[in-house]
Amino acid sequence: MAYSCSLFHSSLASKSNFRSLHHRSHRSSNRPAPTVISCSSSSTFDSSSATSSSNNSPSPQKNRRHADENIRDEARRHRSTAKNTLSAKYVPFNAGPDSTESYSLDEIVYRSRYGGLLDVQHDMEALKKFDGAYWRELFDSRVGKTTWPYGSGVWSKKEWVLPEIDPDDIVSAFEGNSNLFWAERFGKQFLGMNDLWVKHCGISHTGSFKDLGMTVLVSQVNRLRKLKRPVVGVGCASTGDTSAALSAYCAAAGIPSIVFLPANKISIAQLVQPIANGAFVLSIDTDFDGCMKLIREVTAELPIYLANSLNSLRLEGQKTAAIEILQQFDWEVPDWVIVPGGNLGNIYAFYKGFKMCQELGLVDKIPRLVCAQAANANPLYLHYKSGWSEFKAVKANTTFASAIQIGDPVSIDRAVYALKNSNGIVEEATEEELMDAMAQADSTGMFICPHTGVALTALMKLRNSGIIGSGDRAVVVSTAHGLKFTQSKVDYHSKEIPDMACRFANPPMQVKADFGSVMDVLMKYLGDKAPKH
Numbered sequence: 227m228a229y230s231c232s233l234f235h236s237s238l239a240s241k242s243n244f245r246s247l248h249h250r251s252h253r254s255s256n257r258p259a260p261t262v263i264s265c266s267s268s269s270t271f272d273s274s275s276a277t278s279s280s281n282n283s284p285s286p287q288k289n290r291r292h293a294d295e296n297i298r299d300e301a302r303r304h305r306s307t308a309k310n311t312l313s314a315k316y317v318p319f320n321a322g323p324d325s326t327e328s329y330s331l332d333e334i335v336y337r338s339r340y341g342g343l344l345d346v347q348h349d350m351e352a353l354k355k356f357d358g359a360y361w362r363e364l365f366d367s368r369v370g371k372t373t374w375p376y377g378s379g380v381w382s383k384k385e386w387v388l389p390e391i392d393p394d395d396i397v398s399a400f401e402g403n404s405n406l407f408w409a410e411r412f413g414k415q416f417l418g419m420n421d422l423w424v425k426h427c428g429i430s431h432t433g434s435f436k437d438l439g440m441t442v443l444v445s446q447v448n449r450l451r452k453l454k455r456p457v458v459g460v461g462c463a464s465t466g467d468t469s470a471a472l473s474a475y476c477a478a479a480g481i482p483s484i485v486f487l488p489a490n491k492i493s494i495a496q497l498v499q500p501i502a503n504g505a506f507v508l509s510i511d512t513d514f515d516g517c518m519k520l521i522r523e524v525t526a527e528l529p530i531y532l533a534n535s536l537n538s539l540r541l542e543g544q545k546t547a548a549i550e551i552l553q554q555f556d557w558e559v560p561d562w563v564i565v566p567g568g569n570l571g572n573i574y575a576f577y578k579g580f581k582m583c584q585e586l587g588l589v590d591k592i593p594r595l596v597c598a599q600a601a602n603a604n605p606l607y608l609h610y611k612s613g614w615s616e617f618k619a620v621k622a623n624t625t626f627a628s629a630i631q632i633g634d635p636v637s638i639d640r641a642v643y644a645l646k647n648s649n650g651i652v653e654e655a656t657e658e659e660l661m662d663a664m665a666q667a668d669s670t671g672m673f674i675c676p677h678t679g680v681a682l683t684a685l686m687k688l689r690n691s692g693i694i695g696s697g698d699r700a701v702v703v704s705t706a707h708g709l710k711f712t713q714s715k716v717d718y719h720s721k722e723i724p725d726m727a728c729r730f731a732n733p734p735m736q737v738k739a740d741f742g743s744v745m746d747v748l749m750k751y752l753g754d755k756a757p758k759h
Contacts, residue, residue: 301374301393312352312389316538319343320643331388331446332453336536343639344538348386350585358587362557365549369403379403379550380441380543386582387442387542395449397479398441399431402546406554406701411670417689421699423560427547428675432474432499433707434467434629435572438547439540444475446539447531451481459484459506461525462533463517465568465629466496467706472533473503484530486510486517492628495710513622515634535571536636544572548579551701552589560593562700564685566677567597567606567652568630570641572705577644593701595650597641598684600625600660603633606641610652614642626661626676626714629706651693655683658726661718664708665730668715673708 291300316329318338329335331346338344368382375381375393379402384391405426413422427435443460450457459482462468469485476483483505487497491513500507510517518534525532535541552559559580565573573595580592599607603622609615622633635641644650655663663686664679674682681702688694708715721728737747 297372297374298394305393310390311355312349312385314346314348314389316344317347319345319538319640331390331539332450332455334450334455334457334531336532343536343637345640346538346542348389348582353385353586358583358589361586362588365553369553372400378441380438380546383546383549386549387546388446388539391445391449395452396441396445397448397475398445399437399474399478401431401437401441402550404429404547404550406551407672409667409670409672409702412667412672415670416666417686418696419689419698419700421697422685423699423701424672424674424678425547425551425701425703428678428704428707428710430707432467432470433710434471435544435547435703435705436467436471436540437475439535439543439571439575440468440471440475440533442543443533443537443539444472444479444481447481448479450531456529457531458482458529459531460533461521461530462486463514463521464492464500465514465631466492466499466710467629468534469505469507470496470499470503473500473505476505477503482506484508486521488513488517491624491631493710493713495712496628514632515619515622518634518636534636535569541571541575541578541640544575545579545582547703548576549583552580552583555699557589559589559591560701561698562596562685562688562694563593563703564596564598564681564700565703566627566630566681566705567599567641568603568627568632568635568677570597570606570635570637572703573597573650574637574640574644576703577648580648592648595645595648596681596684596688597645597650597652598681599652599654600627600630600680601654601656603627603631604654605633605635606638607652607654609638609642610645614646617642626657626711627655627680628676630677630680651688653684653687655680659683661714661723661726661728662730664715665718665728665732668708669730669732674704675706675708675711676714677706678702678704 314331316331316335318325318327319342321327327338336344365382368376371377375384375396375398377400378398380387381396381398407424407426409422409424413419427438430437447457447460460472460476461484462472463486465488469487473483473485485500485505485507487507487509489509489511510520521532521534524530563576565576567573577595583589584592597606602625605618605620608620609617617638619634622631625631645652660676660679660683663682664674664676667674667682685694685700685702694700717723718728719731719733721731721733735747737743
């Protein structure tokens, strides 16, 4: 490993800033700091800070870098010359121990020789040379910093993501480190729960969790282009969020991006993002599954790198959200994590992140996972309800949760594996249920997307059935920012959605422009809101 990681005492200020104040620590504050060892990439801080901290004396002020030096230059100057001992490679997904098929991450390959999915496999024996306490301290030490590239919630776990990439090749917007929101009022009012949390992955650079994976994929493409591999641009099929993330990261790196979008099936806010970032956008008269079929055919013929979740690199970034949840709970494991599912890569990514933490000794168990689907696009739910009998794709119908309007998900095998190995559950939400849940959440101070409404509906159903208990700690993953879906909110609160009661609509009150009329309306409103004794 290559960065000189002077490791330090558990009282680092960055840890307390990142975590909620009420969390219960299960580690002794008197435990000795881990041994200083050499890891890959540049140092996150120097050994003098650890020494000063142990003596309770002020840390020496760090000299600011030269005016003509940026953070990449600074990281390069501090980089260790020690040999990196960590590695990762592509292997067939869920291959048996006898499989010898593997590929370098520098190869352009998306499927195994038999047509199956690939997975990124890390050298776990090399990672296990360092104990769980070491990894916890290392990851915690990087939170809230601007040291390149560790200020990113993804690249702060670089050793578990792309251990061999040069930091100079990384394309990052310091994504991740997203808010873990204590949904106090929503939990108490609608569910009778005190320990409900919403992981706001949509509070990110382009407004969705897709940034977590795209920084990894575009960084690897940046590396491939420097290695003179045949890559001219990067392409994706998208229902909105993938194209926004791809176009932004490609624009930052100066790499051409090509986007296939289903015509008239995504919001204007989602459509404008790739256009604004300079992507070459093709609006195609088909649905997402049709766009996906076309982009796979095109990337087989042209030097365009495929960016959809068929490509397992993105999942390496997305899994860091699971690790981040554990960090924010001071490495305590929640009981449940509920993830909206469409193309189904994300549920596997969360499983992979939690499982790596368990296998490497950071935690001793993993949470139960729930995948939540829209009833209008629910092939995984139907597969689950059939007892995991033969999977059948469906024709996805229109749903307000447009990013998961997918009837033939690429990552079905990954999702089933994750759910079976986490004692997981699949639930669904009708259009009315998901829109009502979104309105209820918004009424308690959130501003969520319809996909999060799907996940909250799943939570409500499992809570009402008693599967999730009142004392359980549950985390709902919010995958996109509500500002991308304002039209659906306008339609709901205007009660303009056909065949939907919009029970929690809150339309504006029309009032005449005179004092008496305004006073009458306000007196009635305040009377209704006054505490009843």
